[in-house]
Amino acid sequence: MSDARLDPPLSMPTYAVRAPLARWLGAEAARAGADLGPYRLLDVGCGEMPYLTLFQPHVREVVGMDTWDNPRASLRGVIESIPADDASFDVVLCAQVLEHVDDPAQGIRELARVTRPGGRVLLSTHGAMVYHPNPVDLWRWTGAGLDRLFRTNGDWGSVTVSAGSGTASSLAMLNAIYLEHVLRRTPLRVVRGPIVGLLNRAARALDRRVAQLRDERPGTIAANYHVVAERAA
Ligand SMILES: C[S@@+](CC[C@H](N)C(=O)[O-])C[C@H]1O[C@@H](n2cnc3c(N)ncnc32)[C@H](O)[C@@H]1O
Known part of the structure; x- marks a missing residue:
């Protein structure tokens, strides 16, 4: 933990x-x-x-x-x-x-x-x-x-x-929480880690690129x- x-x-x-x-x-x-x-x-x-x-x-x-x-x-x-x-x-x-x-x-x-x-x-x-x-x-x-x-x-x-x-990462997190819950109940459960990982990686890259997504x-x-x-x- x-x-x-x-x-x-x-x-x-x-x-x-x-x-x-x-x-x-x-x-x-x-x-x-x-x-x-x-x-x-x-x-x-x-x-x-x-x-x-x-x-x-x-x-x-x-x-x-x-x-x-x-x-x-x-x-x-x-x-x-x-x-x-x-x-x-x-x-x-x-x-x-x-x-x-x-x-x-x-x-x-x-x-x-x-x-x-x-x-x-x-x-x-x-x-x-x-x-x-x-x-x-x-x-x-x-x-x-x-x-x-x-x-x-x-x-x-x-x-x-x-x-x-930033905004993209925060939205990715909220989506990932629910995605994880759903995937856990399906045969796709084995790939939920990589899918959430991909989502988080893409969102992080977007926040790094676009300053407007970072500041309040x-x-x-x-x-x-x-x-x-x-x-x-
Ligand atoms: C989400 S946990 C965070 C624990 C730790 N600080 C961390 O970062 O992992 C919330 C903690 O706040 C404590 N807590 C809840 N109400 C509180 C209060 N009124 N005053 C002080 N601590 C409180 C809980 O007992 C728990 O340990």
Whole structure:
């Protein structure tokens, strides 16, 4: 499971979310190390901590938090009320959690509270995705909406929101999810991997070629967003 998250194959229906997310987190983990030195990391809604190996070379401590009795988490709580002191972490990771929380605005204020001045939050969440309760699935964003959510909650020095993948890749992902479901029930199940792989490869090539498919503008769609929010020093 963890390896597929770190190096997702093109045959994975959610490639358009997983591959850019792993690439972005690897780059941000290293950039935080270069900027801040060995850092104290909080992973909010840590789940299986699939990205731990990306951060390990750059951290002095990793603290996981989850809402349930997760063996990976030393803190138990919700993002809306994080059981940690003010400014107690250099970097806070919150990957694919925000769509599941009751009160995203309060969650963002809490991320700001526990991040030290000069530190940063790395957050990812969905733009367009199928409904996936875990145990609930409540929200979707646009890039502009996520930017506003951060800027109106918490004292941030800078906020940068970027789409994880372009319009063609995001549409390919949504189609691939259903295609996979259908093919799995037919004799074509043995070729569903190559078919999804072909779809993802073609969409990725199209997004690379056509700039209008990549940036947020009227008519575009993004499966996932990446946010870097820095606290002023
Ligand atoms: C889709 S999983 C993501 C897990 C992990 N961050 C990852 O990237 O694989 C969502 C996680 O958010 C946690 N979660 C759900 N609601 C939460 C809340 N209100 N506060 C903090 N974590 C929450 C779930 O328990 C689960 O571990």
